Amino acid sequence: MYETAFTPWQSLGGGALIGASAVMLMAVVGRVMGATGIMAGVMAPASREDFTWRAVLLAGMFTGPFIYLLATGGMPEITVPVSTPMLLVGGLLVGLGVTYGGGCTSGHGVCGMARLSPRSIVATITFMIGTGVTVFVLRHVIGV
Amino acid sequence: MRLFLVYISGLVFGVGIVISGMANPAKVINFFDVAGTWDPSLAFVMGGALVVAALGYRVVLKRPHPVFDGTFHLPTKRDIDMRLVGGSAVFGIGWGIAGFCPGGALPVVSTGNPDVLLFMGALIVGILTAKTLQRHSASRQTAAFSD
Numbered sequence: 001m002y003e004t005a006f007t008p009w010q011s012l013g014g015g016a017l018i019g020a021s022a023v024m025l026m027a028v029v030g031r032v033m034g035a036t037g038i039m040a041g042v043m044a045p046a047s048r049e050d051f052t053w054r055a056v057l058l059a060g061m062f063t064g065p066f067i068y069l070l071a072t073g074g075m076p077e078i079t080v081p082v083s084t085p086m087l088l089v090g091g092l093l094v095g096l097g098v099t100y101g102g103g104c105t106s107g108h109g110v111c112g113m114a115r116l117s118p119r120s121i122v123a124t125i126t127f128m129i130g131t132g133v134t135v136f137v138l139r140h141v142i143g144v
Numbered sequence: 145m146r147l148f149l150v151y152i153s154g155l156v157f158g159v160g161i162v163i164s165g166m167a168n169p170a171k172v173i174n175f176f177d178v179a180g181t182w183d184p185s186l187a188f189v190m191g192g193a194l195v196v197a198a199l200g201y202r203v204v205l206k207r208p209h210p211v212f213d214g215t216f217h218l219p220t221k222r223d224i225d226m227r228l229v230g231g232s233a234v235f236g237i238g239w240g241i242a243g244f245c246p247g248g249a250l251p252v253v254s255t256g257n258p259d260v261l262l263f264m265g266a267l268i269v270g271i272l273t274a275k276t277l278q279r280h281s282a283s284r285q286t287a288a289f290s291d
Contacts, residue, residue, distance in 0.1 A: 003174075003183075006185055007165060010165065010185075012191065013164075014159075014161065014165065014166070015160065015193040017156050017160030017164075020156055020160070021154070023201060024149070025150065025153040026200075026201060026205070029146065029213045030215060031213075031217050032218070035245070035246035036271075039250070052147070053146075059154065060155040060156075060157070060158060061154040061251040062253060062254035063154070063155050064154075064157070064159045064162055064254075068159060076168070076252065078168055078252060078255070082242060082243060087259060088265075089241055090239070090243070090266070091242055091263040091269075094238035095266065095267040096234055096270045097234030097237070099231065099278070100278075101228055104245050104247060105246075111197060118224060119223075122224050123228055123229075126236065130235070131176050131239045131240040132236075134237045134241060139177055139179075139180055140179055
């Protein structure tokens with residue numbers, strides 16, 4: 001079990017930036033800030049043009065941790081409280097799930113919910129319940 | 145100018161993700177661990193992101209088109225089906241097991257953190273597998289229709 005500090009202000013501020021980035025991308029090129037769609041689009045681009053903006057967006061995302069480093073003097077904390085097999089099985093399921101579900105936390109959870117899309121609301125409620133049940137079972141029933 | 149602004153959008157997203165704690169599986173899993181070491185921070189991430197996105201979209205989507213594109217590319221699917229619900233449930237299970245979601249892990253790929261890279265590798269295999277399966281079932285359906 002790993003305790004983590006409650007960080008309401010950082011989390012609220014970080015969340016507001018995530019929301020602002022989604023608004024900006026929509027205003028500039030009319031696209032949804034969904035990690036799943038951006039990744040899928042880079043792996044199998046419809047056209048060269050389609051690849052370029054996504055690659056540039058990814059480059060921007062990759063710069064994020066270094067801006068954080070400049071501002072705070074440290075890299076962002078990444079603590080992984082699960083085993084490597086769990087990381088791999090989890091990653092595989094996330095990849096399958098977001099492709100069939102058509103989005104993830106950013107696409108459905110932020111962009112879709114912000115537009116009150118019924119599909120995104122259903123998807124978000126479903127994956128939040130799925131995650132909650134999984135964490136409960138793993139930590140308190142199985143005891144991983 | 146267009147690509148520069150796209151780059152800045154990605155940068156703001158990446159900074160937001162690392163500040164918020166979405167790139168930290170310990171924090172993500174603790175948000176869902178209400179019965180254990182609960183950390184409610186992620187509710188503030190979701191809240192902050194939703195309020196800004198909802199207000200911002202209201203303004204932006206009233207415009208005839210984006211600054212550098214002819215149309216807004218909004219999702220057109222409307223159906224709530226087993227793919228949506230089943231896929232989202234599987235995503236949720238995977239998120240609960242690994243603690244990373246795609247948007248949380250993507251910006252921190254650049255840190256070279258081995259756990260992030262392992263997760264990303266598995267995520268890409270999952271996406272490619274699902275795409276292949278979808279193509280197969282689509283071509284089966286087409287074949288059935290043409291019979």
